[in-house]
Structures are given as structure tokens and as C-alpha cells.
Amino acid sequence: MTSIIENNIAGKVAIVTGASSGLGESTARHLAARGAKLVLAARRTDRLDKLVAEIRESGGEAIAVATDVSKRADLEKLAASAVEAFGRIDVLVNNAGVMPLSPIEKLKVDEWDRTIDVNIKGVLYGIAAVLPRMTAQGSGHIINIASVAGLKVFTPIGTVYSATKFAVRAISEGLRAETGHGIRVTIVSPGAVESELQLGSSDAESAAGVKAFYDANQIPADSVARAVVYAVEQPANVDINEIVLRPVTQDF
Template sequence: MTVLTGTPLAGRVAVITGASSGIGAATALRLAGLGAKVAVMARRKDRLDDLVATVQAAGGTAIALPVDVTGRESVNDAAAEVAERLGTADLVVNNAGVQLISPITDLRQDDWQRQIDLNITGVMNVIGAFLPHLTAAAGSGRPADLITTSSIAATRILEKFSVYSGTKAYISHLTRLLRVELGPKNIRVATIEPGMVDTELPSHVTDPDASALMEGLLTEIDPLRSADVAETVAFIAAAPRHVNLTEITILPTAQAV
């Protein structure tokens, strides 16, 4: 992949959810470095404030929006604040998510619900709040991107991943369906399906055996870094307006499944 240089995203307004760490934080830094104004969303205000300070210290523009994306009204309020402070968002990175793998027979129903709430409902809340922004941007002739973070778990059959994989399969297929409706409106819809990424996500796993499995994978192979995925997001967004890179799977070279 060509590494982007200069400011190909100058003039664009980007919203990144799940931006307090990992892929979201790296994506915010990368998009800001390429000239976009960024609004970073997550629950942890202290981390967002640190991220905004880093962007600003480098000469970029960023605002922090401490929001739980599972709350529809909070996300709608955040969309209004983006419009007021930065302008119409034309690049939405729908990245917030959680991974809580365990055997289905453990009946960890609270974990099931948390994944559904964040990985599905949260994604839909962000789409509902920011689709009017994207529609307006595309209608005025600007690029408009809706990019969602899925996972290779959307298509791989992985033991103990049932609910998590189901939420990611929803995202990947939703992306295909949205493209049918939004592509003719010149809104690009894309999903990224990463393999093993060295982020804090595995630390969310509550099942001891599953946690050991994830930690083992991280030590057995050279995993992706958050910056690798961020570069992929930037590449999608910087493509010419008539080019939609619809589904990208990104794996560590040594990852077999």
C-alpha cells in the first residue's frame, strides 16, 4: 500500500468513534495529519482530551465528544455539535466495538447484550445521526465516506466467537446493503475486516481460556498495529470520489485463520 503524504484530506471533516484507544485513536491522528478536521468520540473523556491535545500540538484541528454511542440521543447531540463547531461531516469512521468471546454454553448473557448494544446498536445510532451529514456533503459534490470497522470474524468460523462474530457479520453485510442504497447518492460505503491487531481489545475478554488464546496469538505472530489499519482507512478516504474501495481484509502476514 502506498503511504499517503501531504494533505489529501484537507477541507474534510472526519468523525471517529471508539477513538479513545487503538484503531480509533490511530485513525484520528492519521486523518488529522493528512489535513482533516477530526471529531473524536468515545466514553473516556480524559483519553479524548489527550488525543485532541496531541492533534493540536501538531497543528491540526480536533474536538473531543465524550459520548456512549449506545445512547441514540447523545449521538444525535454529538452530530449537531460537529456541525456547529467543525461543519458538515463527510467522513465517518464507525469504529466503536467490544469483543467478549466465550463458549456459548457459558450463557454469559450480559456479555452477549453488551456486544449487541455496542457493535450493532451503536453502529446504527452513528449511521442515523450522521447520514444526513453525508447526504448533504455528497449532494454538494464533496466526497462522502461511511467506513465501518468489522473483523475477519465476520466470515471465519471461530470457536467461542459466536456472538462477537455474529455482530461483525451483521456489520459486513449491512455495508453491502447500504452500498446499494447510498452508492447512487455518491456516498461511499466501505468496511475493513482486520485480523489480529495489537490493541487493548483482547483485554476485554472475560473468559480465562479465551483470554489465554488471544494472548497466545499475539505472541506467536507479528500482529497488525493500529497504525496499519489507520493507514488503510486513510487510503480509502483519499481515493478519487468516483472510486469506492468497498471491502478490505487486512491480515498479519503470519496469520493463517
């Protein structure tokens, strides 16, 4: 027998950015297994196509849309593709992110720009693409993936990264307070989770420290996917505003 909670996911149209690996891929698989219709976004279309094929082979529905979240036009195209394929948008998982860590004194300004473009602008562009549609249909759910680095500044190598995740927290809370029309807003802040995010540092010393930290602490990507599912599956009048999860061994 299908439970009432499962029915709160089945049939929903969910966009997941950064779906080609890690948290995004795992989230897509978990939502698809519960009957959601998936619109998967990333730059690496070969991986997206493979994931779409696997979901369809398992009886699910999914499409892939090549997307660079730092480009607003790509997010508008993504939302339009979701509506064209499935008629509506019920969930946006703003998952795409980058984490090139280094001390500020190393002045990796190009990496700062990229981090801001993806982690902040990408989230805002995603919101801008789906919010009018959700408002018009009278319901929707925007889930922003942040980080425990948005709760405490990740010094001495992650100050800029933390700044972007603090921004995602502010955007999420402001959006929650401003939106009505049956729209839910959730922020998910993970600690060390197994993904390619940890591989983003061009600074060798920072990269070595991050690798050691993740090797000692990381938990599987589906830890975050289960948190997303928990938020989505709640009844329409319940809004899970914030979820923070860490490995038990992580003190930061």
C-alpha cells in the same frame, strides 16, 4: 508540493468513534496528519482530551465529544457537535467495538447483549446520525470497522462476536447498494491488531487463548489506520468497498 491525493483528505471533517486508544486513536492521528478536521468520540474523555491537545499542538484541528455508541442520543449529539464545530460531516469511521469472547455454553448473556449493543446498534446509530446530513450535502464516506471474524465464524469462543461482525458486513453492503448522492461506503476487516479489544474476555480460559494468539500474531494499530487513509484519499468517484488485512502469520 501537496499531492492531489493528500488534498482529498485535507479539510475533510471526520468523526472517529472509539478514538481513545488502539485503532481509533491511530486512525485519528493519521487523518489529522493529512489535514482532516477531527471529531473524536469515546467514553474515556481524559484520553480524548489528551489526543485532541496533541493534534492541536501539531497544528491540526480536533474536538472531543464524550460518547457511548450504544446510546442513540449520544451519536446524535456527536453528529450535531461536528456540524456546530466544523459545518459539515465528510467521514464517519465506525470503529468502536467490544470483543468479550467465550463459548456459547457459558451463557454470558449480559456480554452478548453488550456486544450487540456496541458492535451492531452502535454502527447503525452512527449511520442514522450522519446519513441525513451527508445526503443533504451530496457527499460523504461511512467506514465500518469489522473483522476477519465477519468472514469466518470464530469458533469455539467467538460465535456471538462473529455474528455481530457478519451483521456489520451485511449493513455495509446494504448501505452501499441503497445510498446514492455521492456517499461512499467501506468495510475494513482486520485480523489480530494490537489494541485493547483483545482484553475484553471475562472468561479466563478464553482470555488466555486470545492473549497467546495476539502475542504470536498481532500487527500495529496503524496497519488499520493506513487502510482507512487509503480509502478516504481516493478521488470522489472511487469507492473502496472492502479491505481485509491480516498479519502474515495469521491463518484464520
